[in-house]
Amino acid sequence: MKKITLSLVAMMTIGSNVLTAESYPADGPNSYKALHSGNGTSTRYSTNNKGFYLGLAYSFMRDNSEFQITNGAGGSGDIDGNLATIISGFNFHKNAAVEVRYNHLVGDVSTSFGSFSTSYSNISLFLKPKVKIEQTTVYALLGYGQSKLENYTDEDFQWGFGASYPVSKQTDIFIDYTNLYNNEQTIGNIYGKDNVHLFTFGINIHFPNAI
Numbered sequence: 621m622k623k624i625t626l627s628l629v630a631m632m633t634i635g636s637n638v639l640t641a642e643s644y645p646a647d648g649p650n651s652y653k654a655l656h657s658g659n660g661t662s663t664r665y666s667t668n669n670k671g672f673y674l675g676l677a678y679s680f681m682r683d684n685s686e687f688q689i690t691n692g693a694g695g696s697g698d699i700d701g702n703l704a705t706i707i708s709g710f711n712f713h714k715n716a717a718v719e720v721r722y723n724h725l726v727g728d729v730s731t732s733f734g735s736f737s738t739s740y741s742n743i744s745l746f747l748k749p750k751v752k753i754e755q756t757t758v759y760a761l762l763g764y765g766q767s768k769l770e771n772y773t774d775e776d777f778q779w780g781f782g783a784s785y786p787v788s789k790q791t792d793i794f795i796d797y798t799n800l801y802n803n804e805q806t807i808g809n810i811y812g813k814d815n816v817h818l819f820t821f822g823i824n825i826h827f828p829n830a831i
Contacts, residue, residue, distance in 0.1 A: 664755060665786040670714070670828050675707030675794075677822020679723055681740075684815040701729040701740065705820055709748070717748040719761070721798075723818065742767040742800055744778050757784045757792070767800055767816070776801045782820075790826045795819075 683699040704726050709719035725740040744765030750757050761780035766773055782796020801816040 665789055666755065670711050671826060672828075673707075673709045673711070673824045673826040675705075675709070675822050675824040677705040677707065677794075677820045679703040679705045679818040679820040681723075681725075681816070681818050699729050699731050702726050703740075703818065705818075705822060707822070707824065709824070711826075714752075715750055717750065719746045719748050720744070721746065721765075738770060740767070740769050744798070744800070746778070746780075755786060758782075759784070759796075761796065761798060765800060774801055780818075784824065790828075792824050792826075793822070794824060795821045 681701045681703055703723045705723045707721050709717050711717045721744045723742040728735040728737050742765055744763055746761040746763035748759050748761055750759035763778055765778040766775045778800050780796055780798030782794055784792040784794035786792045797819055799817045
């Protein structure tokens with residue numbers, strides 16, 4: 621069976637808060653802690669950890685592929701592509717969620733030999749354990765998925781990790797890495813190995829009162 625790997629390298633920068641030179645009492649409702657803890661006029665946000673959420677993202681894919689024929693011929697190289705990613709998730713606990721992701725190739729893939737047109741998609745079901753550190757949520761992705769290249773399909777354990785940061789009470793931005801396929805096999809006199817991964821950058825919108 622054929623496989624193709626997707627990887628993205630995405631960067632995210634989060635600005636720091638600027639503190640004013642005002643003085644605050646040590647305790648009470650007018651203390652700095654009370655005024656900047658998420659109540660009142662503070663610009664610090666915390667998205668709801670319960671309920672449904674939907675996401676839209678861009679993923680960069682890379683397949684580190686190699687093959688070897690028993691007579692000595694062989695080769696290796698990267699196959700790169702751009703994917704649109706949609707996400708549907710449910711937070712059933714403040715430290716855990718389930719998430720479905722669908723990735724679809726947009727445009728051609730590129731190799732060291734040039735670009736070519738193909739069709740690729742992947743659908744994954746993940747368990748998403750997570751922990752909140754200050755405003756940032758760090759999480760892992762553990763699950764199973766199916767990739768489809770043209771008329772060929774592959775199923776495999778898939779995993780990843782990432783971080784999200786709230787930009788409003790219902791919205792967060794995130795960046796993560798997922799490994800969709802990492803396997804090797806021999807068919808006849810041909811040995812092949814593929815390592816398919818994605819780097820994804822996107823936005824989630826939370827609907828805590830949907831049910």
